[in-house]
Amino acid sequence: MSAGNANSLTSSGQQSIEEVSHPLSAEESVLSSPDTANAAISLAEKDLSLLNGTPVDTSSPASSSSLVNRLQLDDDLNGETHDLFVSVDDPKKHVSTMETYITYRVTTKTTRTEFDLPEYSLRRRYQDFDWLRNKLEESQPTHLVPPLPEKFVMKGVVDRFSEEFVETRRKALDKFLKRVADHPVLSFNENFNVFLTAKDLNSYKKQGLALLTKMSESVKNVTGGYKLRSRPLEFAAMLDYLDVFTQKLGTIDRIAQRIIKEQSEYLMELRDYGPLYSSWAAFEGELQKPLKSVSECVTSCATALEELTDDMSEDFLPVLREYVLYIESMKNVLKKRDQVQAEYEAKLEAIVVRKEEKIGAAWQV
């Protein structure tokens, strides 16, 4: 009788795949870590309703209080009271001797007692958001932390300081922060508080740094030489689903990009095509009117196509990319779960070994 079977982690038992509820279904979850599923569901729902998460669309830096006021007027779908409002706007370029980077204004309005003041407004850069996210993941490993926009961009391919890129990033950071603020657990995280309030984030960052590296190392040591016996069915199913899902999303992203490219090339040809009818109209008599209207028509079509292509880039692609990042997060959570299971099983093995040693020693006496 192996130790693994007797004391393996609680699972939903030997259910077939079909009976196991879908990883992202709205049904009652039978997972051992309910928070994972709930967090995913609540965040997904919130995203669809854009509750409090109405991305700040204005490019003009309106005063932070008027922005926050606008957010307060949004209706609350879940009936929760909102006592924490955040927004990210007003990107500015900073040039120093060492580097050039963008900072964003982070505005907070709150009635929570954990905050010393009711309002905060300070500037943060991407690095800071990245730090926050890592801290959140570490301190609440069973929770699904919302994704951040891509960290690395290929130099020469994407202009990091172009208006388009900065705006896309700002929108994504705003979404991220709002999701954390709406999260019932994450929004109360100490690091989040610090992010929103600390004047000098860098000195605070350095404090926690040493602890961070120690922690990650210890986790690695434990799981170093131990392999998982078996993964409970629902987690195996979840992982399989996520693998395929992320693959399909990636494919859809690529197809959409390809369509955008083809449409742009089609657009270029249309822009050559329309004017030709105009120049023809110029030396015709009876045909002048019809030719001119064909020309105008082609031009309007070209403009409409341009709008369509832009909308695809701005509205469709980012959502796909977000979910790919979400899936990455989920996979990380599952990985951690695997690690914990491995740790647990390793410890069980150790206990059995020691027990046998003890018995062996007793016999020898």
Place this chain on the structure above:
Amino acid sequence: SMADCGSEEVAVIGNTDITDEESQDNKNNMMAEGSCLLRKMEISVAEAEKRTGKNAVNMQETYTVYLIETRPADSVTEGHNPVPDSLWRRYSEFELLRNYLLVTYPFIVIPPLPEKRAEFVWHKLSADNMDPDFVERRRIGLENFLLRVASHPVLSSDKIFFLFLTEENGWKEAVFETGFLAKSDSRLKALNATFRVKNPDKRFSELKHYSDELQSVTSQLLRVRARVADRLYGVYKVHGNYGRVFSEWSAIEKEMGDGLQSAGHHMDAYAASVDDILEEEEHYADQLKEYLFYAEAVKAVCRKHELLQYELETASQDLASKKQQQEELAAGTVRTFSFKGMTSKLFGQETPEQREAKLKVLEEQIKEGEVTVTEKTLECEEFVKNAWKDIERFKEQKDHDLREALMSYAVMQISMCKKGIQVWTNAKECFSKM
């Protein structure tokens, strides 16, 4: 629709049980002056077939032949469907016919043939002359050519054209017997005239300029349209990839599965629809092409005018200089430089007898010259009159045809957009039900 023939005259066509004599009578009636062939005869290029044979240098070659069918216009009645007369012709014979018409009726804008080789192709379209789609479009183009000639007030009464439609054997010999080749102007002669003519009719100069512009814009239009078609094809086809990935994705989904599958089918349908759309658009391109080639035919008429005008100017100039010489000879002064004049200066004056002889010759030449000038003037005036009449007819035809072409192009585009809206509406429904 083809242009009006103009004449209301319709020949009497009997039933099919007619004697050879009656049949010949009928044929003669069809050739009657001032009547339009198309009113009396149904003409079509019904089929195309591949043939192999030995060519002029005794080498194997593959070529396509086209079946020309003709039938008296009102022969199809209730319960009566006579088999049409038919014969096979290949493209080179059509070319021969057209060249004959060009030489014989230089004051007419001769309808063009469909292109010899596929040009302005976009990548999906084949440039291969043997490609069935190309052959099909050429068949239609050849039929169009015959109908245009048959409905022309002047060209439709041409005997050689009639024989082209009705006599399979011996036609080529008949064409060459007309001696049209000898009448054709050499390109060099024409080019020379174009450069050196001094006073062409202003309307023809403007018309030539217009034709140049028409050629330029239509060829640009055709080139860009081909590129547009290419790109549109790409956009539609990439959407087909959505179909596959939605299908694969639906396999791992529970509630969303059906919606994704259905949406995927709509994406497949969308991608497939572009083939028909672009095939229809080729028809529009063919209509533009016809007028691209028509522009060349118009230029040919202008060139003929320049040639005749040049010949007139040359004849007038010759006459004038001969008259001048006569004057000088009679007056005894040499104002115009001539080698003869110089030598006579150097080697002594000529005798009165010699001068008398010269004057005699000049007088003859002047008489001939005056006749030539009168003839040429008449020729020129006749040409201008007849040509301009046909050009007016052509202008009306062009405006009408191109307006129709643009309208059906617009209708095509509307239909394409409506189909697109339908597909995306369907897909949206699938997504909303997911």
